[in-house]
Amino acid sequence: MTRANATAPAAGTARPGRRRAYGAAPTAVLLLGALYCLFPVAWVLVAATKSRAELFTTSTLLPGTGLLANLADLAAYRDGVFWLWMLNTVLYAGVGALLSTAVSAVSGYALAKFRFPGRGLAFNLLLGGVLVPAVVLAVPQYLLLSKAGLAGTYWSVLLPQILSPYGIYLARVYAAAAIPDALLEAARIDGATEGRLALNVALPLMLPAMVTIFLFQFVAIWTNFLLPFIMLGDDHRFPMTVGLYTMLAAGANQPSLYNLIITGTLLSLIPLVALFLTMQRYWRTDLSSGSVKN
Template sequence: MSRRPVGALPTGLLVLGAIYCLLPVSWVLISASKAPGELFTLGTLTPGTGLLENVRELNAYRHGVFWRWMLNSVVYAGGGALLSTLVSAVSGFALAKYAFPGRNLIFNVLIGGILVPSVVLAVPQYLLFSKLGMADTYWAVLLPQILHPYSIYLARVYASAAVPDSLLEAGRIDGASEGRLLARVAMPLMVPGMVTIFLFQFVAIWNNFLLPFIMLGDDGKFPLTVGLYTLLAAGANQPSLYNLIITGALLSIIPLIALFLTMQRYWRTDLSGGALKG
């Protein structure tokens, strides 16, 4: 008997799924290399000769607004995910490691936020921000995305598993304040879980379309999603703009795919194990 039998059918099904998932990504990779004329004449999977020209054209489009969108996405996703991770970690630690009146009530109310559809929030958030004169600012996109109930839940689960009570007890006997215990004992132990929370929040904010689409009017503040949408809405009927849109789409997914491939071991959906296994 062979050491490890291989099922042709299961492997075939899985590889078929992989090909389906890679199809649009490889298509955009190949299409972005095609000069305007080549897009309709070359075969779908034949690379063209126009990649550099396409990138140059995109750089020139409205004085390089595309790179502005890229930078904005980094600011929204990076800043938002960082703040979100800190708020979630501190809340999760408090909920996991302290017994206090109202703990379950606070946890349940915060977690209940998961069930609130974002639609009920985005429109009134816009109206309230505009009353304060803050719609169409970076804050309008950044602030509403900091609170993320599911991340608080994950942080609570992770804190209970990763922060030993005995360590906190020992710190208290040595006279450390609760704030110091949080900063010097709990947070360092929670770092692997916080990286996971950060990554999921980063992707969620980077991919968000509805909130910035509603909040922003000035295209200098757009993230990539809204920017590419406006480029598409302007260019869908003009095949001469297709190269620009396709090249923009390709460049826009490179940062996330890089993040995703380099941080493989942190992409987990279950943090109850405490420590991450490599």
């Protein structure tokens, strides 16, 4: 907080005088922001290398000698359940985001390119879903899935996260701009069925939007805590977030577990950060503004 507040006045007072002088202040403020955002990640990188003894005794910014031991301990924790959490997370996020992208894309296409009674209502209902607090949904979802005998299964985490109001919104905006009506009309005159048209003409044109929707939903599911926390009881089905939480809850009174939690946190960051860095050009929130220039 202190760091965050300290940066705020800097820009307000940045003097707009000569161009060259002007560049230094914004650069410095942005670098301070970058430092603030990288600092905890850098710290966990260092802390994960410390052995149990070193964690509380050596200087907090000096690397230790315990990384391999920590990794081995983590791998041995409850018969390697940590790797299972990792695998589960990949499964939930990968399959969930794939299904979500497919549903969003066909919905967005239908909403953007067809005129039919109930269109406005359908869009408002689906988009309104974004405003319903997760809690209003998660608890009754658990109760209803229990009645269906699905609570505690992989399905109970996968199914409620397929519908993505934001994904449908993006797909609709993108489809409206990227699919020319004339192209659809021409294909129809050539006798293409609506199903073929969607699959072979519309959806391929929506591919960039679909990649973006997939990424956003992948991150949303990967980082979700509340839903799996409520749905799951068996730690063999936990995703990473719930697993790390239970580890902390168990280890709060025994600092010997701190090393494992720190190492586990570090490992849990790697896949998403890697995805994030390699796919950077697809992180676009401007699918609408970028393409709706007629």
